[in-house]
Amino acid sequence: MQEDQRVFDVAVVGGGLGGTMLAAILARHGVRVLLLEGSGHPRFAIGESTVPETTFGLRVLARRYDVPEIEHLATNGALRRHVSSNCGVKRNFSFVYHREGEPTRAEECTQYPTWGPPLGPDSHYLRQDVDAYMFHVAVSYGATAHTHTVVDDVKFEENGATIVTRDNGTFQASYVVDAGGVRAVLPERLGLRQEPPYRTRSRTVFTHMVNVRPFDTVAPPRRLHGMPSPFSQGTLHHLFPGGWFWVIPFDNHSAGTSELCSVGVNLDLDRYPRPEGEGAEEEFWRHVRRFPSVAAQFERARAVRPYVSTDRTQFSSRTVVGDRWCLLPHASDFIDPLFSSGLAVTVMTLNALSHRLIDAVRHDDFDPTRFAYLEEWIKRMFRFYDDLVSCSYVAFDDFELWNAWNRVWTITTLYGTNAQNQAAVAFEKTHDPASFDALETPPYRGLQGVDNPWVEQLFNRSRDAVLAYRDGQLTKDQAVERIFTLLRESELCPAVWGTLDPEDRCPSGVFTLWPLMKILLWGKFRSPRHVRGAYFTGGARLVGKEAAQVYGAELRRGVSQVHQTARDMWCNWNRDWAHRPTSRDIRMKK
Ligand SMILES: Cc1cc2nc3c(=O)[nH]c(=O)nc-3n(C[C@H](O)[C@H](O)[C@H](O)COP(=O)(O)OP(=O)(O)OC[C@H]3O[C@@H](n4cnc5c(N)ncnc54)[C@H](O)[C@@H]3O)c2cc1C
Incomplete structure (x- = not known):
């Protein structure tokens, strides 16, 4: 060399x-x-x-x-x-609560959908x-x-x-x-x-499997659980006291080419210390068998790579x-x-x-x-x-507590995501990369809206309510009530969301085009002063423009595919080489 x-x-x-x-x-x-x-x-x-x-x-x-x-x-x-048709689609985060020895109850689940096209949906890589x-x-x-x-x-x-x-x-x-x-x-x-300076103390056992059933085939019917997006088309979290399973399917859409599903169980280290003399596989299945609905989903599943069992997952520098x-x-x-x-x-x-x-x-x-x-x-x-x-x-102890605490995260996620969108909208107008400097200026720094004092206050006070429950200073009902009060007083929840209604277990609703417009309209005309002007200030044009672009590109691609297939049936010569996208080398020299 x-x-x-x-x-x-x-x-x-x-x-x-x-x-x-x-x-x-x-x-x-x-x-x-x-x-x-x-x-x-x-x-x-x-x-x-x-x-x-x-x-x-x-x-x-x-x-x-x-x-x-x-x-x-x-x-x-x-x-x-x-990139790869082996990747899965993530149209939602679903959280299904489980009690040992009982099938899951239809009303004990929550969901947060991801964005629809053109800005989504999310993925399983x-x-x-x-x-x-x-x-x-x-x-x-x-x-x-x-x-x-x-x-x-x-x-x-x-x-x-x-x-x-x-x-x-x-x-x-x-x-x-x-x-x-x-x-x-x-x-x-x-x-x-x-030594990690963190309160979280958990460990993980995980692998990749085949034959994991779509949870929709074993869950209570939709008319009872009422979630807007299929469980199997997102990242599914099976929650139980002291732990949770992830189920991340790669085989969950019609154009998919993979049969794999990523699965793992995460356990509170103090409640479930690593067992002596039990292998990772045995331990994984022991936890699966505790919960009948999880066991039904994994009934025919088998691992296709070795199980990995970690010590404490947290590390720090x-x-x-x-x-x-x-x-x-x-x-x-x-x-x-x-x-x-x-x-x-x-x-x-x-x-x-x-x-x-x-x-x-x-x-x-x-x-x-x-x-x-x-x-x-x-x-x-x-x-x-x-x-x-x-x-x-802590909230996994009780579904109602989870149902309250999880709403706080939906709000932090909304403001965090919107901060990034604010910068993207500004860039779209000016095409000046300096528009993205806003992401390093208050209140948009970091993620999850933590740089916004109102979001931070809601989060910190709700966290303190959960910790007070953990320490026995509040009952579960008191902690739940305090979180809902904090959510209401923060005025951060879009009026078009059901965040303040405990019965609404998908409080954000879906992120398809019309509900998105409703959030933007709320932000522009009805949100409180500490929201208006800083968030949801635009984006309708950007979303509209990108939706039209995505739709047009999909149409052109479909037509081109049909044309090529028909052409190749009759003719051997083509000029496809002349229509290749500009190479990176040429683009960079411009
Ligand atoms: C159990 C678990 C589940 C997770 N699930 C999620 C999830 O669902 N979503 C999410 O966003 N994040 C998740 N994460 C976090 C996620 O894995 C990381 O954020 C992400 O992989 C970071 O990417 P990276 O490229 O920085 O590091 P990595 O993906 O870890 O890549 C590091 C690379 O460095 C190479 N390398 C290491 N040391 C050397 C060396 N000395 N010389 C040369 N090469 C070296 C390794 O071979 C490896 O290819 C999870 C983490 C864990 C532990």
């Missing part, structure tokens, strides 16, 4: 989804970027369910940094067409396909990438770092981003790992940013799979990190103060998700 092929501006250690997206963006902007992945592609990875803040954040990332391939991950239609796709996108933009190259050490010098691989190769880089996930090299080499290095969130901390926050925090970080790195390379100035924003907001989001998840484990 020539010497100049070993010297880079930025080295990204870890070629998962986070590392590959970063490498693609940096390479797109002329940064000399090295991407090192310890295994090969495709390879198994966990982190499969997206949330609206992930997909809205991906759209922002794609437009802000002009990497349209990232936008293919943002809606399920584009994902299936451009078969990560091996999605990560491999993004790895190739990074390479095609000019990143120098090596698979099967484990980084064993990084030595920092005054002007950069030497990256040492397991086969004793070395690379030089001015800056190192560790995107290595839980087993990242820098936290270990720099002694960053610490003292710091995220240092002199000439930083960690992506999953290399730094993790809370729990509940609410699928991992990729959302990663995408938020990539949005804030990429322009800082591009600028640092241009000025050859990697002063850690340039990256201080990341330290603050990554850690703040982990603290938020720790509160959200730990209180959820």
Whole structure:
């Protein structure tokens, strides 16, 4: 290898989804970027369910940094067409409550639908396909990438770092981003790992299965449960005191090509310590058998890869940013799979990190103060998700408590998602990437609306009510009543939602075009002063325009497919090669 092929501006250690997206963006902007992945592609990875803040954040990332391939991950239609038909659709988050030894009760479930087209729906990523796709996108933009190259050490010098691989190769880089996930090299080499300062204490057993039945075939009939979206077309959470199962099907739509379903059980570590002498598989099935409706769903299921059983799922690093290095969130901390926050925090970080790195390379100035924003907001989001998840484990004690607490999350999600949309709408009007600077300005920083004092106050006070219940200072009924009072007093709940009615267990309703318009109208004309003007200020035109574009593109694609098939039946010659999209090389030279 020539010497100049070993010297880079930025080295990204870890070629998962986070590392590959970063490498693609940096390479797109002329940064000399090295991407090192310890295994090969495709390879198994966990982190499969997206949330609206992930997909809205991906759209922002794609437009802000002009990497349209990232936008293919943002809606399920584009994902299936451009990336992999092995991915599943996520039209909802469903939460079904279970009592040991009893079939689930029709009225004990809640649901939060994801957005309909053109801004949704969300997806279940078969990560091996999605990560491999993004790895190739990074390479095609000019990143120098090596698979099967484990980084064993990084030595920092005054002007950069030497990256040492397991086969004793070395690379030089001015800056190192560790995107290595839980087993990242820098936290270990720099002694960053610490006892997780989190209230959440859980562990996980998970695998991939085939033959998992759609829950709609074993659940009570729709006329009784009343949820608007099929359970099997979303991420299904089976809740029980002290734990929950995830069911993430990849085989849940008519155009799907996968038969897989990701499943896992998460357990409160103190209530369910790791059993001595019981394997992961035995333990998984023991919990399945406790709940008849879950057992019915898994009746014919079998695992197609080894079960993984973790110790405490939470891990943490003292710091995220240092002199000439930083960690992506999953290399730094993790809370729990509940609410699928991992990729959302990663995408938020990539949005804030990429322009800082591009600028640092241009000025050859990697002063850690340039990256201080990341330290603050990554850690703040982990603290938020720790509160959200730990209180959820408390709320799993009782369906009514869950039914109240879960509404607080629907509100934080609404404001978090809308913050991203505000920036996207501004960009649509101006086509100026500076529109996205708003995402690093109050009240839009971070995720889940935490930067907005009203949202933060609602969240913190509701959290305190759940903790007071846990500590025996409030009864369950008192905690539930307090949360509903806080929701009402906050005035943050759109009047078109059923949030204040405990009987309405899908309080947001659905996010198809007309209900979306109603939220926008509420925001524009009827919302309180602390909402009006800052949220829901526009978007109807953007949504309308994108809906028309998506509809037109689908029509053209269908017609073109029929035309090609008919043509190929009669004729051998064609000019398809003349209609290929402009290559990345040519686009970048423009
Ligand atoms: C049980 C569980 C369930 C989860 N479920 C969800 C979910 O539903 N939704 C969600 O959004 N998030 C979820 N997450 C979080 C999600 O997995 C992460 O946020 C996401 O994978 C982060 O992507 P990444 O690319 O930063 O890291 P990873 O996907 O972990 O990729 C890290 C890569 O770095 C490579 N690597 C590591 N060390 C080295 C080295 N020394 N040298 C070279 N290469 C190296 C690895 O081989 C790997 O390919 C879950 C996490 C867990 C633990």
